[in-house]
Structure formats: structure tokens, C-alpha cells
Amino acid sequence: MSFGKSFRLFANDAKKIVKLLTIALLSAGIITTSLLAYQQFTKPVTPSLISKNEATELAIKTGNWNEQTLWDKRIEVTLLDVKENGFNFKVDEKTMQDILPFGGKFQENEKHQYIWEIRIIAPNNNDWV
Secondary structure (H helix, E strand, C coil), rough: CCCCHHHHHHHHHHHHHHHHHHHHHHHHEEEEEHHHHHHHHHHCCCCCCCCCCHHHHHHHHCCCCCHHHHHCCCCEEEEEEEECCCCEEEEEEECCCCEEEEEEECCCCCCCEEEEEEEECCCCCCCCC
């Protein structure tokens, strides 16, 4: 068999391979472009939260605290992300991303929620009031 005959024998297969590769690359490009467009034009859902200051003021008011009872106390405020299973994570307040497990477990919730945990700590005492 001569070179010319063998080349013609595989010519149809080469055309099929080129067509398949072209279709595969175009499909990959379309999918990638669609995913990038989706990412750029959709905005993440931001939770509706009260501010850290509002939460602190509410806790102080609810606990009947005042300047006289708080003068020697330290207030620590932590934003927690409580999952449906009750486990909670400390949240970076700027990025709203979970940064580390916080420990403990809340009662299981029907839905995912954010909670401000406010601790009022007495001097020389690590217990919260």
C-alpha cells in the first residue's frame, strides 16, 4: 500500500477527530463563559442583621444594666453563624465568612441564622454574667 492510499484511508477519521475536538472546545468555552457571567452578575445574599452596637444596647437594656453596674465590667461581642444542626461558627464581620468553630451547640434550628453573643465579664473573673 502506498503512502497516498494510506493517507486517504485515514483522512475521514482525521476530519471526524477535528470536528469532535472543535465541538468539545467550543462547548467548554461556552460553559466557562456562562459560569463567569453568572458569577459576575449575581450578588450573594447578605443576611439582614442588626448592628453590633444595636445588639449591645439591646442586651444592656434587656439585662437592666446601667453605667453604674457596668463601670468595672468588660463587654465582648461575637457574631455567630448557627447552622441548622445547631453547631455554631465565629464569623468575620467584614466578609461574613465563617472563620472557626466556636464550640457549644444551640438547639437545632429550623433554619440557618446569625446570632450576636454578648458577654459581660466581671474583673478578675473569666465567667460571663
